[in-house]
Amino acid sequence: MKINDLNYNNSTNTRFFPKNSNIVSKEDANSQTTFKTDSMEISDEGKRLSNYNISATSGKDKLGISKGKDENSFVVHFQDSAMVSRAVARGYITVNGKRIELLEEDKKSLIEEDKKAEAQRLYYFNMSSLEHNMKVAQQQSAAWEWHFKQEEKILKLQLKLAKGEKITPEEEKMLLEKDPQGYQIALMLRNMNRDKKKTNDYASAVQNKNEENYMKDLEKRSQGISIKDTEWKGADTTLNISFSGEKVTVGEISAREFFINKVD
Numbered sequence: 001m002k003i004n005d006l007n008y009n010n011s012t013n014t015r016f017f018p019k020n021s022n023i024v025s026k027e028d029a030n031s032q033t034t035f036k037t038d039s040m041e042i043s044d045e046g047k048r049l050s051n052y053n054i055s056a057t058s059g060k061d062k063l064g065i066s067k068g069k070d071e072n073s074f075v076v077h078f079q080d081s082a083m084v085s086r087a088v089a090r091g092y093i094t095v096n097g098k099r100i101e102l103l104e105e106d107k108k109s110l111i112e113e114d115k116k117a118e119a120q121r122l123y124y125f126n127m128s129s130l131e132h133n134m135k136v137a138q139q140q141s142a143a144w145e146w147h148f149k150q151e152e153k154i155l156k157l158q159l160k161l162a163k164g165e166k167i168t169p170e171e172e173k174m175l176l177e178k179d180p181q182g183y184q185i186a187l188m189l190r191n192m193n194r195d196k197k198k199t200n201d202y203a204s205a206v207q208n209k210n211e212e213n214y215m216k217d218l219e220k221r222s223q224g225i226s227i228k229d230t231e232w233k234g235a236d237t238t239l240n241i242s243f244s245g246e247k248v249t250v251g252e253i254s255a256r257e258f259f260i261n262k263v264d
Contacts, residue, residue, distance in 0.1 A: 054067075055097075056074075061086060064079060068242065074243075076241065078110070106239075110239070117256070124233035124234060128230055146219050153174075158175065158182050159186075161186040162190050229263065234257070236255075236256060238254050
C-alpha cells in the first residue's frame with residue numbers, strides 16, 4: 001500500500017534545547033511554498049518504526065509519528081482539523097518527551113496546510129462514496145438480472161420437456177428443485193404430445209454452454225459489495241522534525257494524501 005505525498009515545503013526553523021530544560025526557542029526564518037510529490041511504503045515504514053521508541057502528543061491527543069528519511073528525523077501526523085486546532089491553541093507539541101513550541105509562523109502553516117488536507121479528505125470521501133454506490137448499483141442490477149435469468153431458464157427447460165426435447169439429468173434436477181409443480185405439468189404435456197420434434201443436439205449443447213458461462217459470470221457479479229472493494233484515500237497534515245543533540249530542526253509542514261484502502 002503506497003502513500004503519495006503532496007508536500008508544500010516551508011524553510012527549516014532551528015530550535016535549541018537549553019541544558020536541563022525541555023523548553024525550546026526558535027530562530028526566525030522566511031517561509032517559501034513549493035509543490036512536489038513523493039511516496040513511501042507503509043509496510044517498510046512499519047518495519048523501520050519497530051526499531052525506534054518514538055511518540056508524539058498534543059495535550060491528550062496522541063499524534064501519529066513516523067520515521068523520516070534521515071537519521072533522527074521524524075514526521076508528526078495530525079489526522080484531522082480538530083487535532084491541528086487544539087495544537088495551535090495549545091502552542092506546542094511533545095515529541096519523544098521534549099516540548100516543542102509552535103511559533104506564529106508554525107501555527108499559520110499548520111492551519112493553511114490543514115485546510116488543504118481537509119479539502120482533500122472531503123474530495124476523496126465524496127468520490128469514494130460515489131464509486132462505492134455505483135458498484136452497489138451494479139451488483140444489485142446483476143442480482144436482479146441473475147434472478148430473472150434463472151426464471152427464464154426454468155421456463156425454457158419446462159418448454160423443452162413439454163415438447164419432448166431432451167434435457168440433461170442436471171437440468172431435470174434443477175426443475176424438480178426450483179419448480180416441482182411446473183415440472184409435473186411439463187411431463188403431462190410431453191405425454192400428451194406424441195409428435196416429438198428432433199433437435200440439433202450439438203447446437204443445443206453449444207447454446208447451453210454459452211448460457212451456463214454467462215450465468216456463472218452474472219452470479220459472480222451479483223455477489224455482495226464490500227467497502228474493501230472500493231479504493232479509499234485520505235489526507236493528513238504533517239510536520240517534519242529532526243534531532244541533533246540539544247538541537248531540533250523543524251522542517252516542512254505539509255498536506256499529504258494516502259491510501260486508506262488500495263484496490264489492486
